[in-house]
Amino acid sequence: MKPAPFAYARAASLPEVFDLLDRHGESARLLAGGQSLVAALNLRLSSPGILLDINGVEALRGIGFADGVLRIGALTRHAELGADPLVARHAPLLARAVPHIAHAAIRTRGTIGGSLALADPAAELPACALALDATLVLASRGGERRVAAVDFFQGLYQTALRGDEVLAAVEIASRAGQACTLQELARRHGDYAIVGLAAQAGPPGAGVALAWFGVGGTPLRTPRAEAALVAGDLAGAQAALAGEIDPPADLHGPPALRHHLARVLLGRAAAALKGH
Amino acid sequence: MRLPLTLTVNGEPVSAMVEPRTHLVDFLREALDLTGSHAGCEHGVCGACSLIVNGAMLRGCLMLAVQAEGAEVWTVEGLTESGAIAALQAAFLARNALQCGFCTPGMLVAAATLLKANPTPTREEIREGISGNYCRCTGYHAIVDAIEEASRA
Numbered sequence: 001m002k003p004a005p006f007a008y009a010r011a012a013s014l015p016e017v018f019d020l021l022d023r024h025g026e027s028a029r030l031l032a033g034g035q036s037l038v039a040a041l042n043l044r045l046s047s048p049g050i051l052l053d054i055n056g057v058e059a060l061r062g063i064g065f066a067d068g069v070l071r072i073g074a075l076t077r078h079a080e081l082g083a084d085p086l087v088a089r090h091a092p093l094l095a096r097a098v099p100h101i102a103h104a105a106i107r108t109r110g111t112i113g114g115s116l117a118l119a120d121p122a123a124e125l126p127a128c129a130l131a132l133d134a135t136l137v138l139a140s141r142g143g144e145r146r147v148a149a150v151d152f153f154q155g156l157y158q159t160a161l162r163g164d165e166v167l168a169a170v171e172i173a174s175r176a177g178q179a180c181t182l183q184e185l186a187r188r189h190g191d192y193a194i195v196g197l198a199a200q201a202g203p204p205g206a207g208v209a210l211a212w213f214g215v216g217g218t219p220l221r222t223p224r225a226e227a228a229l230v231a232g233d234l235a236g237a238q239a240a241l242a243g244e245i246d247p248p249a250d251l252h253g254p255p256a257l258r259h260h261l262a263r264v265l266l267g268r269a270a271a272a273l274k275g276h
Numbered sequence: 277m278r279l280p281l282t283l284t285v286n287g288e289p290v291s292a293m294v295e296p297r298t299h300l301v302d303f304l305r306e307a308l309d310l311t312g313s314h315a316g317c318e319h320g321v322c323g324a325c326s327l328i329v330n331g332a333m334l335r336g337c338l339m340l341a342v343q344a345e346g347a348e349v350w351t352v353e354g355l356t357e358s359g360a361i362a363a364l365q366a367a368f369l370a371r372n373a374l375q376c377g378f379c380t381p382g383m384l385v386a387a388a389t390l391l392k393a394n395p396t397p398t399r400e401e402i403r404e405g406i407s408g409n410y411c412r413c414t415g416y417h418a419i420v421d422a423i424e425e426a427s428r429a
Contacts, residue, residue, distance in 0.1 A: 002302070002318075003296065003297040003299075004297070005277070005295065005296075005297050006296055006297055007277050007296060008277070008279065008296030008340070008342055022385060031340075031343075034338055034339060034340070034343070035320060035338050038299065038320075038337070038338045038339065038340065039319035039320045039337075039338060041297070041320075042299070042318045042319050042337060043319055051296065051340075053343060079332070102408070103323070103407055103408025104333060104386075104389065104405070105323065105333045105334050105386070105408050106334075106335065106338070106406060106408070107319060108329075108332040108333060108334045108336070109334050109338065109339065178361055188407070189404065189407040190407055190408055191326075223314065230377075268357075
């Protein structure tokens with residue numbers, strides 16, 4: 001299908017983005033990589049009055065590391081994320097997630113900021129942000145505020161982003177040398193996950209974060225399974241999942257299917273973390 | 277609303293006025309009559325509209341034409357004329373790697389992108405490289421054979 005008509009404006013700086021958001025309010029949508037938004041426009045699932053193209057905003061680009069914190073600009077493309085040496089060193093979980101995100105042609109354009117702001121519950125990067133205890137930097141004319149990933153994802157496609165804000169960057173305390181793994185089951189390579197798990201261990205002696213995707217309305221942590229896993233009780237961790245995830249029935253199958261697959265993925269993740 | 281657009285397509289400068297809602301593959305097909313790239317699913321799943329833009333493969337249906345301002349775009353027509361995919365095309369022909377041909381332009385773009393990054397891929401890597409491109413005729417086996425043959429030539 002073809003999109004319904006809309007207007008289009010390019011912003012070259014964040015102040016310009018804020019001006020355009022002020023002027024157009026609810027009728028505006030920000031256009032980053034467009035790999036979900038343009039598909040939704042084509043299908044007429046979304047029909048904004050105006051698209052505000054932020055691809056030219058330099059302040060949203062770049063990957064840097066300072067004072068133990070990795071900062072990833074919101075416009076970082078998936079392909080860049082997967083190839084960046086700072087990401088590979090300080091947040092290897094993200095680098096491992098990239099090959100699971102759709103296909104090479106999509107990774108050319110799609111951005112980390114777009115993926116987090118869309119908050120698809122079956123997408124990899126929101127779960128990685130949760131597993132990494134990432135901080136999301138939200139910019140508005142009034143300045144920046146920082147929101148923890150756990151507070152950012154609020155519901156199905158719902159986030160803490162306000163209408164006058166732009167997701168500017170993601171900040172992650174270095175995870176250099178800490179074990180991590182990304183496990184995912186999909187019908188075909190590149191599809192959204194039926195069930196996925198982003199697992200990030202802390203420093204030696206600390207816990208492990210298990211962040212699930214495809215099992216509910218948001219990515220979610222399973223603290224009881226985490227505690228059992230840290231205690232070396234894999235069977236207990238797998239059993240704990242029954243009370244911690246409540247997956248929906250859909251075309252893939254009934255909830256029991258996802259419960260089963262989650263236990264399988266947890267087993268694989270435990271083996272991968274141990275083998276680190 | 278129509279906006280001015282200036283870009284390079286297959287090495288030639290192009291200027292046009294476009295509606296913001298026109299995606300890149302429709303612009304190439306309808307305004308420039310470059311109908312080699314196909315619009316299949318139009319939501320980024322089938323890969324028939326795969327293009328090379330600024331040196332990287334992307335979906336022509338998931339980028340608006342107005343976003344290609346200043347970009348360098350290559351379609352299957354340009355890649356054919358330059359000879360860049362001649363070996364792949366010969367191998368597709370020799371191996372019967374197409375039947376209806378609808379997916380073929382995108383498949384060639386994906387294969388060329390793969391071989392540029394990895395000149396001697398394994399069959400598994402070839403399957404991964406074309407995993408974003410659907411073919412409903414061949415069952416993929418002949419396509420994998422053709423790409424493998426081109427890479428070994």
